[in-house]
Each structure stands twice: as C-alpha cells, then as structure tokens.
Amino acid sequence: MNHQGNVMEIYQLRSFVTVAREKHLTRASEKLNVSQPAASAHIKALEEELGLSLFHRTPTGMQLTAAGTPLYKKAKKILQQTDEFKQLGETLVNLPTGSVRIGLNRDAGFLRVRPLYQMLHSNYPDLKILLHQSISGTILKLIRSDELDCGFVMGRCDGEDIHLLELVPFKLRVVGPVELRKKIEGSDKAGLANLPWIGLPADCPYSKIMERHFHAFGYHPQTEGVADGQSAITSMIESGAGLNFMVEEEAFRAEKQGKVAIWPGESFPIELYFAHRAKDEHSIQLEAVKTALIAIWF
Numbered sequence: 001m002n003h004q005g006n007v008m009e010i011y012q013l014r015s016f017v018t019v020a021r022e023k024h025l026t027r028a029s030e031k032l033n034v035s036q037p038a039a040s041a042h043i044k045a046l047e048e049e050l051g052l053s054l055f056h057r058t059p060t061g062m063q064l065t066a067a068g069t070p071l072y073k074k075a076k077k078i079l080q081q082t083d084e085f086k087q088l089g090e091t092l093v094n095l096p097t098g099s100v101r102i103g104l105n106r107d108a109g110f111l112r113v114r115p116l117y118q119m120l121h122s123n124y125p126d127l128k129i130l131l132h133q134s135i136s137g138t139i140l141k142l143i144r145s146d147e148l149d150c151g152f153v154m155g156r157c158d159g160e161d162i163h164l165l166e167l168v169p170f171k172l173r174v175v176g177p178v179e180l181r182k183k184i185e186g187s188d189k190a191g192l193a194n195l196p197w198i199g200l201p202a203d204c205p206y207s208k209i210m211e212r213h214f215h216a217f218g219y220h221p222q223t224e225g226v227a228d229g230q231s232a233i234t235s236m237i238e239s240g241a242g243l244n245f246m247v248e249e250e251a252f253r254a255e256k257q258g259k260v261a262i263w264p265g266e267s268f269p270i271e272l273y274f275a276h277r278a279k280d281e282h283s284i285q286l287e288a289v290k291t292a293l294i295a296i297w298f
Helices: 010-022 025-032 036-050 068-093 113-123 136-144 178-185 189-193 205-213 230-238 248-256 284-297
Strands: 055-058 061-064 098-104 127-133 150-154 162-177 197-199 223-226 244-247 260-262 268-277
Touching (some): 010 025, 010 036, 025 036, 025 061, 061 068, 098 136, 098 284, 113 127, 113 284, 136 150, 136 162, 136 268, 150 162, 150 205, 162 178, 162 230, 197 230, 205 268, 230 244, 244 248, 248 260
Parallel strands (some): 098 150, 197 223
Antiparallel strands (some): 150 268, 162 260, 162 268
C-alpha cells in the first residue's frame, strides 16, 4: 500500500482523540468547533493514511476498533507533547534578556541578594544582573533619572512616578557608644538631643525619622561627622562618635556583643521596599525580579 504524499496533520489527531473520547461524531464536532462533515473527513483521511479502520460506526455512536484503541492512547500523548512544545515556545519568547540595574541600600546579606541572584540566574540565564550600592535617597534619584531600573529603599517616598513593593516592616532603635550607656539609658528625648549624634544626608530615610520624632518637638541634636549608610553609621557608633538609629534586631545583636548601648525608650517603625518607575510596571525584566523577590521574602 502506497501512502506517499499524504501528510498526517495535528488537527486530524485532535479530531480522532475527541471523537474517541466523546464516542459521538456530533458531540465531538461541537467540542472541536467544526462541522460534522469536517470532523468525519478528518477521521476518514487519517484512516486512509494509516490503512486502518479506527472506529466502528453504530446507531448509537462511534466505538474504537481493536487497532484504534492503542492508536488513541498514542495520539493523546502526541497532542500533550505538542501542547507542551507550544507552551515552551511561548515561554521562551517571553523570557527576559538584557540587563537589570538594581540599587542596594544595605549589605547583600541583609537584602538576601545571594538567593535573589541565584534564582534569577537559574530561571533567566540571559538576564544580566548589575548591582549598585548607595543610600535609599540616592537610589530613588537614580531610578528617576533612568540610571537604575529598580532598587531597595527604606521608608516610603512621595510621587506617583515610583511604585513600591513592601517587603518587610522593621523597627529602628536609638543606639549609641557603650561609654555613653548610663547617659543614654537615663535620658528622655530631650536628654538624647544633648548627646552627640552622627549626622545624616538629607535624603537618608533616617533623616525623616529624626525630623518626625525629634525636630518636630524642638529637639535638634548636635552632630559629629556624617555617615551615608548603615555600615558607616554602625562603625561610627561603635567607635564612639555618637548616637543614631539601627534596625532593632541588629541593635540587640550588637548590644549583646558589647559594641553598643540601646536607648530603652520607644522604637521607630520603618519599612523596606523594592522601588521602580511606575511606567516600567509591565517590564518583563522587572516582573522576573519581583517574582523572585516575592518567592524569597514571602
């Protein structure tokens, strides 16, 4: 038997599987959204291609023949693999490539950069990750000026041009040198203002905490030097330069190690956010980063 020139088509297999499942040509054609004569023609063409009868036509419907039964099972697998092949192709078309520039406002361990990098590299090998270390205020400026695509920031920011994904809330504590422990522990806010403080850049989120909880009540501490990041702040506190803020769990750890003294008064809430330009909301690169962040942080 010569079947040269005939081509078995996916739509013929689909019709075959649907008729076998429905056991009725009319119902199958409705499922396939084709006419009954078209579905019948698909089956007939497939039978001619194979040189086999696939169905017994009965007054109540269509029944698979002995040869049709194993072919039905194989056809289902072929269709499943075809669908998976198509889905993979669609996924690969949408995989992010190029680069994404991420601003880091804290050390990599605190921000869980290692698992973020590993997840992105594993899932999107053609996406290049570029990291830039700075303070929150500078990161926001660089995002707005398109010098960064996104970044981690502490504290909310104003403006509808920036979208924020909240990652985790923190509490800040006032912390100072161990040699000032007695003065720190015995002071109220007014007393703290009389102690030396480490200065902060205006765009540091800790400056907003200072303004809201100290300056607003008339307390304006004298500053000794300026620190532009948490590691610098911590080093200056430990070296005896003055007071400033630390994330509560880090402050407790440093106090336990005998490196700092904690003011026993109130704590100050602040949040860690992932920020990016609002107009880039649907960027596939940002979607990839945010998906990884959510998996890691939540």
